[in-house]
Amino acid sequence: xxxxxxxxxxxxxxxAAGRPSLTIKVSDGSxxxxxxxxxxxxxxxxxxxxxxxxxxxxxxxxxxxxDIGSLAKSIWGKASRDVGGWGVSxxxxxxxxxxxxxxxxxxxxxxxxxxxxHLEASASxxxxxxxxxxxxxxxxxxxxRITVNPRYDVGSGSGDVVLSYSKDDTSVEVTASQxxxxxxxxxxxxxxxxxxxxxxxSGDFSVEWxxxxxxxxxxxxxxxxxxxxxxxxxDGAWTANVNVPIDxxxxxxxxVSIKREVAx
Numbered sequence: 001x002x003x004x005x006x007x008x009x010x011x012x013x014x015x016a017a018g019r020p021s022l023t024i025k026v027s028d029g030s031x032x033x034x035x036x037x038x039x040x041x042x043x044x045x046x047x048x049x050x051x052x053x054x055x056x057x058x059x060x061x062x063x064x065x066x067d068i069g070s071l072a073k074s075i076w077g078k079a080s081r082d083v084g085g086w087g088v089s090x091x092x093x094x095x096x097x098x099x100x101x102x103x104x105x106x107x108x109x110x111x112x113x114x115x116x117x118h119l120e121a122s123a124s125x126x127x128x129x130x131x132x133x134x135x136x137x138x139x140x141x142x143x144x145r146i147t148v149n150p151r152y153d154v155g156s157g158s159g160d161v162v163l164s165y166s167k168d169d170t171s172v173e174v175t176a177s178q179x180x181x182x183x184x185x186x187x188x189x190x191x192x193x194x195x196x197x198x199x200x201x202s203g204d205f206s207v208e209w210x211x212x213x214x215x216x217x218x219x220x221x222x223x224x225x226x227x228x229x230x231x232x233x234x235d236g237a238w239t240a241n242v243n244v245p246i247d248x249x250x251x252x253x254x255x256v257s258i259k260r261e262v263a264x
Contacts, residue, residue, distance in 0.1 A: 040073060052081040072097055086110050092123070100125060114138045130154050143167055237261040 044057030056077040073096060080089035091105045101124040109116040120132040134151035144167035152159035160177035169188035175181065182200035189195060196208040206224045213219065213235070222230045226248060233240045241257040 052079055054079055085112060104128075 039061070041060045042057065043060075044055060046053065046055035048054065054077070056075075058075045059073040061073055074093055076091060076093040078089060078091040080087065082088070087107075087109045089107045091107075092102045093104075094102050101122065104121045104123055106119045106121070107116065114137060116136045118132075118134050118136075119130065121128055121130045132151070132153050132155075134149060136147055136149045138145065138147040140146070144165060147162075147164045149162040149164070150159065151162065158177065158179075160175055163174045163176075165172045171186045173184040173186075175184075180200055180202050182198055182204070184196055184198040186194055186196040192212045194210045196210070198204075198206045198208075204224075206222060208220060208222045210218055210220045215236075217235045219234075220232045222228075222232075224230075226246065228246060229244045231240075231242045237260055239259045241255075243255040243257075245252045245255075
């Protein structure tokens with residue numbers, strides 16, 4: 001499915017279909033001035049034409065400059081429609097002011113068969129190269145949900161398979177590749193708390209604790225021994241991340257990122 005420049009411009013010209021939002025992010029680390037702020041204006045719109053859903057958007061850096069062309073962080077367009085019982089979508093994204101290459105994502109889902117396919121590719125004037133491809137098949141059995149998700153990275157020539165099983169308040173996920181295998185067990189302790197330890201054959205270990213604060217707000221803490229502690233706090237339009245690298249019992253630094261979305 002091809003997304004033309006004309007279709008993308010038609011989407012972006014439909015101003016009534018969407019309102020811009022402003023995202024202000026404090027970059028990791030510390031700064032002596034306002035260089036740590038990364039304000040971004042995001043705008044998107046959607047429409048429908050001949051049975052195809054079209055959407056598109058743009059992310060712009062909100063800063064003073066005489067080079068307007070440098071403000072564009074990304075421009076994207078997406079087309080979706082049903083084809084023979086499959087929901088098919090294609091998305092293309094151009095990074096910054098470079099309009100000569102695009103990152104492409106193609107998805108196809110058959111809800112009746114419970115099968116989906118995802119493909120990622122890069123397109124340039126010279127060629128189109130496939131980067132990643134994966135498929136997912138799912139089925140229900142005795143009240144449980146089981147999925148099989150093989151994935152292949154064309155660039156590195158490596159692949160793995162993710163098997164997941166979930167029932168009631170417990171889920172198990174096994175990721176297996178030629179080089180390593182890991183198991184994640186998630187247990188919902190109560191309505192507000194979920195604990196998810198992960199153990200890998202390589203010896204890596206991590207544990208995640210997610211606590212719901214209500215109204216879709218939450219705090220997620222992830223501990224990786226001898227590596228880091230990461231805390232993510234989502235509170236409405238606010239998202240804060242605190243990452244603390246650790247070496248044994250020593251704290252080697254703290255990285256803080258704060259983001260606020262403002263719709264207007």
